[in-house]
Amino acid sequence: MDPAAEKAALRAQALAARTAQGDAAALDANLRHALDPHAGQVLAGYWPMRGEPDPRPAMAAHDGPVCLPVVPGRAVPLQFRLWRGEPLVAGVFGTSHPAETSPEAVPQVLIVPLVAFDARLNRLGYGGGYYDRTLAGLRAAGPVTAIGLAWAVQELPLLPTDRHDQLLDLVVTDRGVRRAAG
Numbered sequence: 382m383d384p385a386a387e388k389a390a391l392r393a394q395a396l397a398a399r400t401a402q403g404d405a406a407a408l409d410a411n412l413r414h415a416l417d418p419h420a421g422q423v424l425a426g427y428w429p430m431r432g433e434p435d436p437r438p439a440m441a442a443h444d445g446p447v448c449l450p451v452v453p454g455r456a457v458p459l460q461f462r463l464w465r466g467e468p469l470v471a472g473v474f475g476t477s478h479p480a481e482t483s484p485e486a487v488p489q490v491l492i493v494p495l496v497a498f499d500a501r502l503n504r505l506g507y508g509g510g511y512y513d514r515t516l517a518g519l520r521a522a523g524p525v526t527a528i529g530l531a532w533a534v535q536e537l538p539l540l541p542t543d544r545h546d547q548l549l550d551l552v553v554t555d556r557g558v559r560r561a562a563g
């Protein structure tokens with residue numbers, strides 16, 4: 382199977398597994414722990430949809446600026462806008478994001494939504510390549526920490542990879558914090 386077809390099949394499998402969810406309180410505690418060393422940094426969170434774990438309590442507890450992703454168009458990197466609790470506007474693909482009046486921000490640490498991950502911290506998303514493009518751009522400019530957030534049931538055996546795939550630095554689940562085995 383070519384990697385794109387294989388990814389599509391794995392995406393369907395992981396999205397089905399994700400509906401089982403997990404221990405939300407444990408996930409929140411693990412995420413706060415992972416964010417502790419990043420106090421003072423600009424944090425990108427996300428607005429959860431479709432069974433994704435909810436990063437918002439940990440975002441609210443973050444000691445520093447918080448921003449949310451905006452999809453500016455097809456096949457381009459995400460933008461980020463500062464969010465201080467203002468009402469959001471509806472974006473493409475069912476997303477919600479801060480209005481144009483919120484200043485743009487450059488995140489130093491990102492909570493990254495995902496469909497599936499593996500033990501090497503490969504990530505499979507919805508297939509738009511948005512976070513791959515975005516992390517590639519941010520990493521070319523300076524150090525960033527990409528924290529994947531998932532229910533433990535979203536882990537799959539080694540995922541197929543493409544040259545453009547960006548690895549996560551850690552994955553937080555309701556069962557703990559995973560780092561690449563090295």
Ligand SMILES: Nc1nc2c(c(=O)[nH]1)N(C=O)[C@@H](CNc1ccc(C(=O)N[C@@H](CCC(=O)O)C(=O)O)cc1)CN2
Pocket residue numbers: 427428429430433450451452459474475476494495506507508509511512
């Ligand atoms: N909560 C959340 N926000 C996010 C993402 C995400 O995965 N989760 N993104 C992560 O990149 C970006 C938005 N990108 C997205 C890309 C595709 C789909 C999606 O639902 N795609 C449909 C197919 C749509 C189509 O191509 O017409 C699907 O998978 O069924 C959602 C978000 C930024 N914000």
Ligand SMILES: Nc1ncnc2c1ncn2[C@@H]1O[C@H](COP(=O)(O)OP(=O)(O)OP(=O)(O)O)[C@@H](O)[C@H]1O
Pocket residue numbers: 388504505506507508509510511512513514517543545546
């Ligand atoms: N840095 C990049 N430059 C050009 N194209 C890219 C880049 N990153 C990803 N793509 C393209 O995006 C498409 C989707 O990639 P992939 O299936 O890896 O997405 P994903 O990681 O599942 O999605 P997402 O990051 O949006 O959650 C592919 O067709 C790929 O060629």
